[in-house]
Amino acid sequence: MTPSETATGAVPRLFALLRALADAPSEGCRVTQLAKRVGLTQATVHRLLQSLMAEGAVEQDPRSKLYRLGVDFFALAARAGNPGDLRSLCRPALLRLCGSLGDTIFLLVRSGFDAVCLDRSEGPFPIRSFSGDIGGRIALGVGQGAMAILAFLPEAEREEVIRFNLSRVREYGVFDEVYLRTEIEQVRKSGYAGRNTGLLEGMAGVAVPILDREGRAVAALSVGTISDRLSPERMPTVVSLLKREAEAIGPKIHPFDSTLRRPAQRLSGAAT
Incomplete structure (x- = not known):
């Protein structure tokens, strides 16, 4: 050698x-x-x-x-910050959403077969989340933010993630392939992930994808709160605010950020 x-x-x-x-x-x-x-x-x-x-x-x-x-x-x-300075780009949106809604706001970013919490702005209500604190990682498909990203991936990437992650999401006890695919279609139709799975008792959340200029989901904005604060009456307001911020962020994402733009290139390596 x-x-x-x-x-x-x-x-x-x-x-x-x-x-x-x-x-x-x-x-x-x-x-x-x-x-x-x-x-x-x-x-x-x-x-x-x-x-x-x-x-x-x-x-x-x-x-x-x-x-x-x-x-x-x-x-x-x-000092390294994060790819494309996405955290700095999204930070004002997180603060605005947290101030307007009074709930905890998460920024999740795609990383191979996972979603990683890149930033969060803490609301006044104590909550639990799948990704936890900044740097926490969860399989795509688990939790609203990770589901929002998965649902809006290009079809080929989405299928590969589903095949790889199916055994991982089953560990949470309520997921099977039919359920997962049904949820994905519902999220794609509505434009947000907001169904309460009951996996975290007393908690609820809603998330929307952040799409780059090609319409590829690279991140998600997510609200985490107690169930009582995410009623059917309040949901449209929360979704509207999330979508407005996500739509403003998308066109500003750095077009040559290799980590955010080409996550599919790392899929094969992650699977081996």
Whole structure:
């Protein structure tokens, strides 16, 4: 193996380790735990951790000896922002919607077979959501925001996502292929996802897709609230406000943002 091949092979290991640290408890993880999670030897994990510590991406608690992501890693992530600066583009809309509706507003973005919470503006009512806080990830098709994105993907992409995600959405207990496809058609007809599935007791939500200039769903604006606040009488108002903001955002999305514009290119790799 050449030096360049060795270096290339180390990159996936480093990212696997970073992801494991990101999923670890806030206090951190031991080398043995990390090695088990990423499927590498303890010696290899220790060597990679030392390299990441040298760059400031990882730190070790001097007392517990546990490893966790370092401050420099978060600083770098903050400077990187997000693809196409979508978060900055949508932030004013989230604040307007939160102020007008008094509910929590989420911005979800397509990432392969998942939807990721890119931003949220907190309302006064305590809620639970599928994606959780910023950075939370959920399978496309689960929850209103992820369903809104899935429903408005191009047909070929939508079918591939359905095939891949069907076993994942079944884990929630009420989904089968007929149900999923029925929901998708309903969302495409109405232009929004707003049916209460009952998966989160006492919670309700509604979401609309954000379409780019080609009509491709790349993100969604979603309202999360308690069930009593999303009555049939209030729903049209909420949907109208969401659609107005989404329609204003769509044409402004960066046309050369590869992450948002061409997610289908990553599907095959994610499935293997």
